[in-house]
Amino acid sequence: MTVNFDELLDRRNTRSYKWDQSAKMFGSEDILPLWVADMDFPSPPAVQEIVKRRAEIGAYGYAIRTDDYAESIVNWFRRRHNWTIDAAWLGDTPSVVTSLSLCVEQFSEPGGQVVLQSPVYYPFYDVIESNGRQVAKNPLVNHNGRYEMDYDHLESLFKGGAKLMLLCSPHNPGGRVWEKEELLKLGELCLRYGVTVVSDEIHCDLTFPGHTHTPFASLSPEIADLTITTLSVTKTFNLPGLVTSFLVISNKDIKAKLDKRIHTLSLHMASHFAQDAVVAAYNDSEDWLDEMFAYVKNNLDYALNYLQENAPAVKPMKPDGTYLLWIDCRALEKDKDGLKQLMYQQAKVAFNEGSVFGSEGEGWLRINLACPRFILEKALKQFADAVNAAGAV
Ligand SMILES: Cc1ncc(COP(=O)(O)O)c(C=O)c1O
Structure with missing residues (x-):
């Protein structure tokens, strides 16, 4: 590998969200x-190479997803996370935040309560409020400089009627990689109160030595049954401008409902660049x-x-x-x-x-x-x- 991470890639005047504002x-x-x-x-480099080759085609018509796309995802999660995903559980959306918003819209009632654990990535609030739902906060507890979940308060929110929770795992901004036991305890509460969990695991590949990410849906078939996992190659490999993400849902009813909405909004179409970039990232990077x-x-x-x-x-x-x-x-x-x-x-x-x-x-x-x-x-x-x-x- 010949990447020099000490060198600054100058992105000024490239329509960069970060550098040009x-x-x-x-x-x-x-x-x-x-x-x-x-x-x-x-x-x-493998992603840059394929994106250049796609650009060189010179015609940017509608694209399709081929089997190697799903295979690259399935293999990555088996290899890196010991999680067996069936390709039939996959679905595509343009971005993780799009997925979060669709889930709020489809799996909570207007005016209903949706749980998040604050402080948290700010679009979590936006997708709840802009869909006309109410934020039900379960503030994280700062215990000796480390965030922990407050299960008692969480249970009171579930008892109060909240049926949907947005989980940020690993957690942004606190950087917690939730341990298996912590997630199991959460999963048990969700099972007891019939709560659907949208688990945003976009940071799953970014863990420091000594910490292992546990996919929430991998905890048990029962927990998988109430979980929608939102994922993307974009955070791991620095490709957010390619605008691509995917969902993993083993529950057929939940998946059918979301697929229908995604098609209604025509959000499912493939992009000219993104599928090959995903394959090059997961297979070769x-x-x-x-x-x-x-x-x-x-x-x-x-x-x-x-x-x-x-x-x-x-x-x-x-x-x-x-x-x-x-x-x-x-x-x-x-x-x-x-x-x-x-x-x-x-x-x-x-x-x-x-x-x-x-x-x-x-x-x-x-x-x-x-x-x-x-x-x-x-x-x-x-x-x-x-x-x-x-x-x-
Ligand atoms: C927890 C979390 N979810 C989602 C996103 C954004 O994902 P997307 O660009 O696919 O909407 C970010 C970006 O920082 C994030 O930290």
Whole structure:
């Protein structure tokens, strides 16, 4: 493998969501973007190669999905996650957030309660509220700097009538890779109260040594029966701009209902580029993934040490996985506008401001670690200097 993860792939002026919006969103062109979860690394060479070959065809007509597409998914989950998926359980949507929204629409009642565990990836709120449902929050408990699920409160929400839950596994922004026992306990509660679970496992391939992702649907056939798993190749291999994702559903009734809606909205069509990219990623890019994530682990260690030495007032939550670092900045005693000012005006960096993940995220920031080390070093130094200048250390 010859990828140099130290080199910055310059994406300015490429219609990049991350790099071409600093002036508009944060007030200045020269703000370093370490926010939205896409990586500043080139996508795997095998994917680049096939996308170029598809571009060279020169005619971009309707495309089909062939068997090798489903096989690449089935083989990946067997090989990397010890999870046996039947190809008949697969379905396609343009994005994971599309899937989450469709599930809310199809498996809860207007005005009904949908459970999430806050703080959480902000579109979880959007898909509940924009479908006219109510967010039923089960706030995560910060136990010694690590999030845990509050099962008692969760049970009270289920007792109160919530029949649908959006699970983020691994968890964004807290970086928890839920352990099998934790998920089993959740699964038992869902079985007892007849709750359907939409398990967003988009970060499943991004786990640090010592942590293993357990697919929620792999826990037992009964739990699989109440689970819709939403997945995508895009987070693992840095391909979100290809706009592709898939669902895994073994329950035939649930699958039929969703398939019907997906067809009604004509969301099922294949893209000219995405299927080949998925095959090249899952079949030919495993080394790239392992090297890339080892690089991210070194970035994580660097960030943890740097912040401890240079900005001890802020407390990072050590993640089990994901390339996101969630840092507790409450000791700085700044509200969300104060934190934005510190980031954008003093430090000239853009991390995610925590309150967008829910009120539990107020006073927190989320840093994207999937960038060349020199970018991370520069961003953390600028941030620590601004924290120090604000007199908080
Ligand atoms: C938990 C989670 N789900 C979904 C997504 C986005 O997926 P998609 O682009 O397929 O909608 C992200 C992106 O960061 C995420 O963190």
